[in-house]
């Protein structure tokens with residue numbers, strides 16, 4: 001049986017992305033038409049029953065988030081789509097933004113209808129310049145065809161969509177920093193509570209969901225929660241877009257049903273196709289730089305939120321970065337930490353200084369200068385970062401390090417003895433070359 005299940009990516013590459021006509025020909029806007037005849041609470045219940053978990057990384061139940069916003073009486077309410085996609089190794093939202101923008105727009109219209117919102121915003125990462133133009137064209141065509149703007153499909157409902165763009169800061173993907181950025185302020189995270197459902201964009205109740213989360217909405221409404229859930233596992237509804245990269249034969253974006261295994265994702269001929277150049281797998285990094293690294297012994301873990309979590313892993317953004325035996329785990333961690341040093345906004349000390357300290361000690365390991373006392377320091381630093389950082393960036397920055405130390409302790413120990421098992425670290429002379 002095929003391990004690939006194109007549900008929300010079914011139209012990608014098959015239709016002209018901004019063509020309303022072609023979108024309708026493949027069943028587009030059916031979910032919206034059905035939704036406009038439903039009570040908002042019925043729509044929320046359907047999403048809850050589908051067990052859709054947020055696809056932006058935190059896996060918060062989408063139905064519960066919608067319910068919380070619905071329960072708030074204040075208005076206007078705003079709808080925001082997070083298309084910042086700054087997580088390294090993650091390029092799945094790009095596929096939808098580029099190839100099927102009307103699906104995202106449809107999900108955002110349904111959300112707008114549920115909350116009687118007049119305005120929705122999509123925050124597209126600055127580097128996706130061509131995508132922004134294509135998305136605007138899809139919005140314009142949707143307006144022209146009566147799916148956006150005044151009196152949508154002959155109803156009383158009016159709703160406009162606006163594109164906002166980022167300037168390349170990873171932290172702006174954090175939902176409160178993103179709202180600050182839309183408001184024209186510095187893209188730095190806000191203190192929470194108050195939650196964004198209460199005090200969000202322009203101080204008003206706001207829904208922030210990821211591109212892939214919105215892309216699932218019309219499918220859930222049109223095929224029904226029960227059918228949608230049947231594609232996944234009992235706890236993880238539907239499918240997931242995974243982004244395969246690194247030393248894998250077939251890198252790319254694949255839609256898989258929850259319930260396949262990590263081995264399937266990396267080795268199945270329809271998916272990753274195994275490791276490049278006949279080499280062996282060493283580890284895989286899941287969910288982006290802020291996610292955990294897994295080892296060979298975890299390859300048969302089911303790819304779903306519950307099983308991954310039970311094994312110390314995570315779906316996160318859907319990134320699966322594959323590394324072969326030639327990679328030194330500690331050297332790899334230095335690259336990861338460099339990214340966080342660069343992207344830390346500097347607002348809080350544990351993240352701003354912690355990442356630098358983490359890097360400095362990892363560097364000592366790769367230079368043969370580390371001592372066993374450095375393990376204690378590393379643990380202290382990573383604990384403080386996880387517990388005392390102001391936002392998710394700093395809190396999760398040491399996740400890769402922590403999981404690597406757990407899964408590859410012998411490789412760290414080898415460096416203490418002046419040996420790099422992958423033959424990457426130290427000078428050539430020290431490696432005996």
Ligand SMILES: Cc1cc2nc3c(=O)[nH]c(=O)nc-3n(C[C@H](O)[C@H](O)[C@H](O)COP(=O)(O)O)c2cc1C
Pocket residue numbers: 053054055056057058059060062082083084085086087170171172173174175176208209210211213214391392393
């Ligand atoms: C540093 C940081 C960067 C983030 N970047 C993104 C991003 O690029 N895209 C995204 O959807 N969520 C990102 N998130 C998660 C958002 O804060 C938020 O949880 C998400 O947009 C909610 O949507 P969802 O519930 O549909 O997943 C990031 C979080 C952090 C802490």
Ligand code: SF4
Pocket residue numbers: 171189343344345346347348349351352389390391392393394395
């Ligand atoms: S953890 Fe602190 S320094 Fe790091 S990005 Fe968040 S607010 Fe900025």
